[in-house]
Amino acid sequence: MSKSMYHSASGSQSPHCIHFLGIGKTGANMLDSMLRQGDLEDQLADPRARFTALLVDIGEQDMYQAKDYAEGFLKRLEEGGIPSDRAQIRFAPLEVPTRDDLFTSLRRYREFLKLEYPRYYWNPNYEPWLPDNVEIPKAGEYFPRAIAKGIYGKAYYDGDRPLEKELDDFAKSIDATKLPSMVLCCFAIGDGTGSGIVVDLARHLSNVKLGRRIPVIGVGQLPCTGDPETSRDGSFFATMNELDCMLDEDKNAGVTTVWGDLYRNPFTGGFFALATENSYQRLTKYTSTGVPSERDRMRVQVTHKFVADAFMRIALDDYGRTIFKALRLVGQTTAPHEAISTKARSWTLYDVAKLTHPAVQVLPGEPLSKWRSVISEWIGHIPDYAGLKPGFKTDYAECIVHAPREMWNDKLDDEFKRVVSTFLLDSEDSTLHVSHREFFDHLTAFADIMLPGVAKVDFLAFYESRDKYDTLTWDQKLLHHSWLMDLGVMMSEPAIRFEGMAGECLWGCACWIVVPYDQLRGDSVVPDNRRDILEAGIAAMTKTVVSIPADAEAVKAI
Numbered sequence: 255m256s257k258s259m260y261h262s263a264s265g266s267q268s269p270h271c272i273h274f275l276g277i278g279k280t281g282a283n284m285l286d287s288m289l290r291q292g293d294l295e296d297q298l299a300d301p302r303a304r305f306t307a308l309l310v311d312i313g314e315q316d317m318y319q320a321k322d323y324a325e326g327f328l329k330r331l332e333e334g335g336i337p338s339d340r341a342q343i344r345f346a347p348l349e350v351p352t353r354d355d356l357f358t359s360l361r362r363y364r365e366f367l368k369l370e371y372p373r374y375y376w377n378p379n380y381e382p383w384l385p386d387n388v389e390i391p392k393a394g395e396y397f398p399r400a401i402a403k404g405i406y407g408k409a410y411y412d413g414d415r416p417l418e419k420e421l422d423d424f425a426k427s428i429d430a431t432k433l434p435s436m437v438l439c440c441f442a443i444g445d446g447t448g449s450g451i452v453v454d455l456a457r458h459l460s461n462v463k464l465g466r467r468i469p470v471i472g473v474g475q476l477p478c479t480g481d482p483e484t485s486r487d488g489s490f491f492a493t494m495n496e497l498d499c500m501l502d503e504d505k506n507a508g509v510t511t512v513w514g515d516l517y518r519n520p521f522t523g524g525f526f527a528l529a530t531e532n533s534y535q536r537l538t539k540y541t542s543t544g545v546p547s548e549r550d551r552m553r554v555q556v557t558h559k560f561v562a563d564a565f566m567r568i569a570l571d572d573y574g575r576t577i578f579k580a581l582r583l584v585g586q587t588t589a590p591h592e593a594i595s596t597k598a599r600s601w602t603l604y605d606v607a608k609l610t611h612p613a614v615q616v617l618p619g620e621p622l623s624k625w626r627s628v629i630s631e632w633i634g635h636i637p638d639y640a641g642l643k644p645g646f647k648t649d650y651a652e653c654i655v656h657a658p659r660e661m662w663n664d665k666l667d668d669e670f671k672r673v674v675s676t677f678l679l680d681s682e683d684s685t686l687h688v689s690h691r692e693f694f695d696h697l698t699a700f701a702d703i704m705l706p707g708v709a710k711v712d713f714l715a716f717y718e719s720r721d722k723y724d725t726l727t728w729d730q731k732l733l734h735h736s737w738l739m740d741l742g743v744m745m746s747e748p749a750i751r752f753e754g755m756a757g758e759c760l761w762g763c764a765c766w767i768v769v770p771y772d773q774l775r776g777d778s779v780v781p782d783n784r785r786d787i788l789e790a791g792i793a794a795m796t797k798t799v800v801s802i803p804a805d806a807e808a809v810k811a812i
């Protein structure tokens with residue numbers, strides 16, 4: 255008999271099935287990486303296991319490589335004697351409608367939302383959230399978030415509802431799995447398509463199709479300095495606010511108070527923000543030859559691929575147990591006594607610290623001392639490229655070091671622990687857990703670093719993008735929003751009728767969210783660390799703890 259996902263009696267976890275939902279080019283990149291991990295085939299060697307994957311994008315131009323990997327993966331299953339029908343891998347390229355067709359669909363949104371949610375208020379002031387003269391990009395071009403939302407909505411709600419059927423099949427495949435399941439929902443926070451679609455897609459999957467029964471883990475890739483400007487502009491600010499109003503229990507309550515339970519946080523398994531700057535800097539510091547445009551394109555491509563490979567390696571490691579154990583310390587495994595909300599500090603940073611790169615700084619055959627010197631140098635850069643404000647502190651760090659057998663030594667280990675500990679509170683109030691894996695590539699050493707208890711205001715990119723957002727016109731700001739636009743709410747703008755609150759109504763009526771505007775701006779005070787939030791969360795319970803007198807017989811017997 256298989257163990258449940260949370261097996262408190264034995265303290266061990268069963269193997270898990272890790273399923274995949276990806277959006278946009280980054281989603282395709284993540285699926286590539288997942289299908290190339292041998293651990294996924296090992297997972298399916300268990301006859302109880304299934305693998306379910308769905309990739310959604312506008313157009314199919316970024317899907318071809320993932321499709322090739324999927325074909326190869328299914329062929330390997332057959333060669334290994336594993337029935338290929340235990341892997342369901344689907345691709346959903348969304349057609350780009352004409353402007354007239356898109357607006358015909360948008361004008362019916364009240365019908366769609368009323369069928370989905372009977373409590374929906376049929377707003378007589380409703381109008382499509384896009385301007386009448388909006389230009390619709392072509393497939394392969396950049397899509398603003400508000401337009402991507404409309405294209406997704408047309409595919410999910412209108413006509414034959416092809417995307418709704420895909421999500422139905424996705425959920426049914428997961429339900430057919432005979433092992434505990436988790437779903438990775440992968441996208442780029444700075445991508446208009448990925449971030450514009452995920453806010454609705456994750457809601458439909460988690461809150462509607464799966465009924466919040468299965469942990470859905472958000473995996474949002476952060477931009478690096480080599481990414482296009484559109485990844486780091488004012489759109490990033492609006493996206494971070496929308497995600498934060500899902501992850502933060504208090505802010506999310508301010509949304510559901512007005513709009514209902516279907517807008518509860520869909521990321522029931524937690525949320526990883528994937529940092530890419532360290533890998534980008536490690537690659538670019540010493541590469542300056544070649545045609546600049548081609549060199550820069552390759553730098554970003556290799557960076558994204560390395561981060562995706564590293565994350566998927568951990569996600570699938572030990573049949574999903576490794577990421578499950580990390581999530582336990584984040585408080586996202588649905589175990590009742592681990593479910594104390596960390597509120598504004600519900601983000602988890604995943605940073606892959608790339609310590610060596612093939613043929614950069616040091617070559618095979620050179621003394622180990624030189625290799626170790628290079629590794630030590632880049633250990634020191636971990637805080638520089640984590641993307642967090644100086645002074646960030648948390649109470650836990652989960653780290654996995656990957657290095658060739660003979661390269662890592664106690665001196666490097668001590669240096670690594672010293673540097674990572676700069677993110678931690680005093681030692682008696684924090685834990686640093688470091689494990690080691692031998693890496694197959696002699697030229698590569700890196701470390702996975704997972705830091706829970708991050709707030710959106712800890713990300714340097716949040717304030718940088720806020721400054722860019724503030725320079726935009728109202729029409730430009732509108733295109734950067736997505737989540738509640740069909741309800742008439744521009745979340746990152748101040749409410750019209752409720753002073754001090756967030757959520758400007760597009761139609762001049764009383765649409766809003768019960769979240770203070772200064773919290774959206776990042777101007778309000780956030781508790782210094784996760785420990786303080788957890789202490790406040792159990793303050794009432796600690797009053798019930800029975801103290802034992804020092805002279806009690808039981809104490810004397812110890």
